Amino acid sequence: MMAAVTAPLAGERVLLETALRDAIPRTGLVRHYETVADYPRRGGKRMRPMLCLAACRLYGGASADALPAAVALELFHNAFLVHDDVEDDSTRRRGLPTMHKALGTARAINVGDALSALAVVSVAKGVRCWPAEVAGAVSIEFAHLLQRTTEGQATELAWIAEDHYDLDDGDYLALVREKTCWYSTVHPLRIGALIGSRGRADIDRLNDFGFYLGAVFQIHDDIENLQAGPDYDKDALGDILEGKRTLPLLHLLRTASPSDRSLALRVIGPHGSGAPAERTATVRELMDRYGSIEYARHFVDALSGLALAEFRRLFNSFPASEALEFLFTLVTDLGKRTRRYSRPARVVPA
Amino acid sequence: MMAAVTAPLAGERVLLETALRDAIPRTGLVRHYETVADYPRRGGKRMRPMLCLAACRLYGGASADALPAAVALELFHNAFLVHDDVEDDSTRRRGLPTMHKALGTARAINVGDALSALAVVSVAKGVRCWPAEVAGAVSIEFAHLLQRTTEGQATELAWIAEDHYDLDDGDYLALVREKTCWYSTVHPLRIGALIGSRGRADIDRLNDFGFYLGAVFQIHDDIENLQAGPDYDKDALGDILEGKRTLPLLHLLRTASPSDRSLALRVIGPHGSGAPAERTATVRELMDRYGSIEYARHFVDALSGLALAEFRRLFNSFPASEALEFLFTLVTDLGKRTRRYSRPARVVPA
Numbered sequence: 001m002m003a004a005v006t007a008p009l010a011g012e013r014v015l016l017e018t019a020l021r022d023a024i025p026r027t028g029l030v031r032h033y034e035t036v037a038d039y040p041r042r043g044g045k046r047m048r049p050m051l052c053l054a055a056c057r058l059y060g061g062a063s064a065d066a067l068p069a070a071v072a073l074e075l076f077h078n079a080f081l082v083h084d085d086v087e088d089d090s091t092r093r094r095g096l097p098t099m100h101k102a103l104g105t106a107r108a109i110n111v112g113d114a115l116s117a118l119a120v121v122s123v124a125k126g127v128r129c130w131p132a133e134v135a136g137a138v139s140i141e142f143a144h145l146l147q148r149t150t151e152g153q154a155t156e157l158a159w160i161a162e163d164h165y166d167l168d169d170g171d172y173l174a175l176v177r178e179k180t181c182w183y184s185t186v187h188p189l190r191i192g193a194l195i196g197s198r199g200r201a202d203i204d205r206l207n208d209f210g211f212y213l214g215a216v217f218q219i220h221d222d223i224e225n226l227q228a229g230p231d232y233d234k235d236a237l238g239d240i241l242e243g244k245r246t247l248p249l250l251h252l253l254r255t256a257s258p259s260d261r262s263l264a265l266r267v268i269g270p271h272g273s274g275a276p277a278e279r280t281a282t283v284r285e286l287m288d289r290y291g292s293i294e295y296a297r298h299f300v301d302a303l304s305g306l307a308l309a310e311f312r313r314l315f316n317s318f319p320a321s322e323a324l325e326f327l328f329t330l331v332t333d334l335g336k337r338t339r340r341y342s343r344p345a346r347v348v349p350a
Numbered sequence: 351m352m353a354a355v356t357a358p359l360a361g362e363r364v365l366l367e368t369a370l371r372d373a374i375p376r377t378g379l380v381r382h383y384e385t386v387a388d389y390p391r392r393g394g395k396r397m398r399p400m401l402c403l404a405a406c407r408l409y410g411g412a413s414a415d416a417l418p419a420a421v422a423l424e425l426f427h428n429a430f431l432v433h434d435d436v437e438d439d440s441t442r443r444r445g446l447p448t449m450h451k452a453l454g455t456a457r458a459i460n461v462g463d464a465l466s467a468l469a470v471v472s473v474a475k476g477v478r479c480w481p482a483e484v485a486g487a488v489s490i491e492f493a494h495l496l497q498r499t500t501e502g503q504a505t506e507l508a509w510i511a512e513d514h515y516d517l518d519d520g521d522y523l524a525l526v527r528e529k530t531c532w533y534s535t536v537h538p539l540r541i542g543a544l545i546g547s548r549g550r551a552d553i554d555r556l557n558d559f560g561f562y563l564g565a566v567f568q569i570h571d572d573i574e575n576l577q578a579g580p581d582y583d584k585d586a587l588g589d590i591l592e593g594k595r596t597l598p599l600l601h602l603l604r605t606a607s608p609s610d611r612s613l614a615l616r617v618i619g620p621h622g623s624g625a626p627a628e629r630t631a632t633v634r635e636l637m638d639r640y641g642s643i644e645y646a647r648h649f650v651d652a653l654s655g656l657a658l659a660e661f662r663r664l665f666n667s668f669p670a671s672e673a674l675e676f677l678f679t680l681v682t683d684l685g686k687r688t689r690r691y692s693r694p695a696r697v698v699p700a
Binding site: 035087103105107111114120151157 | 485
């Protein structure tokens with residue numbers, strides 16, 4: 001649908017790509033910065049920076065004002081990806097080997113730190129330009145974003161390290177809020193609105209919308225990992241082997257017969273036993289039998305509805321604009337995303 | 351000597367320890383933050399934050415103004431230590447197991463990221479309080495600090511990964527400037543002076559002093575690792591096994607006979623062959639034979655002299671103060687530090 005017409009904020013997308021490229025040095029330590037540019041160059045949806053630019057426009061700002069923050073959001077995101085891939089020992093990212101598989105753990109850790117450093121450089125450039133009140137508030141937003149994301153990551157890694165599976169949907173949503181929503185949706189919206197309104201917008205009003213949007217995004221990611229088609233560009237079914245507590249997995253563990261539950265617990269996670277392909281096939285079969293993916297799909301429908309309702313509540317009185325259309329398209333497209341995967345899944349061994 | 355009288359800036363030290371403790375949350379994710387607090391609690395000289403507080407006082411500021419920056423410097427330092435220990439696969443830090451040996455690589459990476467996040471929180475608190483000009487300038491200083499440190503780390507890791515040993519003292523000093531001096535001495539001084547003078551000091555004048563001081567500090571560290579006594583609290587001789595290009599090692603490779611050079615190259619670094627204790631003993635014996643440690647000691651004497659000369663040039667016209675005394679003591683104590691190790695070394699196997 002989006003391909004048929006000029007996508008909303010197409011101009012911002014060009015601005016962003018240029019600024020992102022310019023944020024990574026091309027002189028000096030050329031080989032180092034080639035590796036630093038690797039993940040950002042692999043593409044991606046740029047959802048986080050685009051949310052920030054859209055919010056800035058919606059609240060009356062010029063896109064250029066929010067560009068340093070948008071670039072920083074994308075660089076931090078890529079920093080998290082590099083470190084996450086080491087932490088999960090993933091093998092593929094956007095169709096290519098993960099950083100640590102290509103360069104080794106030591107250099108991958110440093111590449112992640114270098115991406116964070118360049119993100120901080122971009123924020124600092126903003127701090128020099130934004131009005132003092134805005135600069136202080138945006139600094140606090142970024143600090144909160146980093147703190148919460150590492151807290152979420154700490155919780156998930158502790159669950160995995162300690163084989164903790166006694167979790168309900170509330171635990172899952174609390175985790176997703178920490179590890180995904182703050183940095184992916186809530187703060188991008190808040191930061192954009194802060195800059196666009198020069199500190200006058202009531203940005204707390206955006207939190208629920210951001211949370212629903214981020215949760216929809218994460219659950220889709222979880223479902224996609226389970227139902228990966230041939231064009232999937234990460235480790236298909238990797239979440240099962242890494243021990244990720246996804247909504248379908250928690251549903252399975254909650255609803256399965258005692259013997260099926262024991263079977264699942266035996267094969268999932270980094271301490272699971274058996275050949276990887278067999279382990280993932282076992283869990284996928286159980287999930288099909290218990291309707292766990294279908295459950296997650298219904299769950300995501302409900303969250304999409306909540307996101308749409310929040311969108312209306314927040315922006316009903318806003319005049320039509322490209323930024324508003326961008327946001328609306330994002331909300332409705334995300335809502336429709338699982339439909340693409342609703343056919344019975346072909347299980348692809350990792 | 352320092353123990354006989356009240357150390358200069360003893361009050362600042364107390365302020366700093368309190369602020370550092372308060373910068374790490376004690377509620378919420380209690381277990382996570384226990385691991386985050388681990389390295390900072392292990393102690394250390396607090397050289398970086400104390401340099402910042404001293405510079406702030408010297409340039410007319412109150413210590414409290416620089417406290418958020420000082421805390422951030424110590425937290426970033428600890429973040430680097432956690433990640434460095436993973437990258438070097440070190441086993442001991444301040445007398446205890448390194449973070450990744452205790453918690454595994456995945457969680458150690460995240461603990462490092464969490465320490466960085468808390469550092470960013472501390473900077474953001476400062477940005478809200480400092481005058482706008484100072485806030486912008488300090489943000490840029492921290493950004494530069496992070497970028498340069500990861501660049502230095504990238505260079506060293508590339509040398510190690512690629513078995514690159516064809517390096518001279520100039521390469522060594524350039525590396526030390528990047529990986530150590532910016533974050534350990536140059537930026538702490540610059541940031542303190544910026545805050546203390548409310549942006550009026552010519553902070554570029556501090557660069558050479560900071561560089562000499564940081565290089566002295568790093569070369570001492572390298573020598574200590576080679577001549578570790580029984581109270582040494584890191585991996586004694588670990589630098590040899592990790593393939594660190596230290597000044598004594600480069601001297602050895604430059605001056606040794608072709609056969610001794612080949613012998614050294616065979617056993618040093620992560621790709622070296624043989625039992626660790628034998629490898630380190632071989633290199634230490636060669637260093638003794640070629641006077642490599644003695645060479646480094648003379649080198650450090652020269653740098654200490656340069657640091658002292660810069661100290662005089664910079665601060666000759668400053669009135670006597672506790673902050674000036676602190677700096678002078680630091681410069682002269684650092685200069686004397688190798689003397690403690692000047693007896694023929696006892697080789698301690700790793």
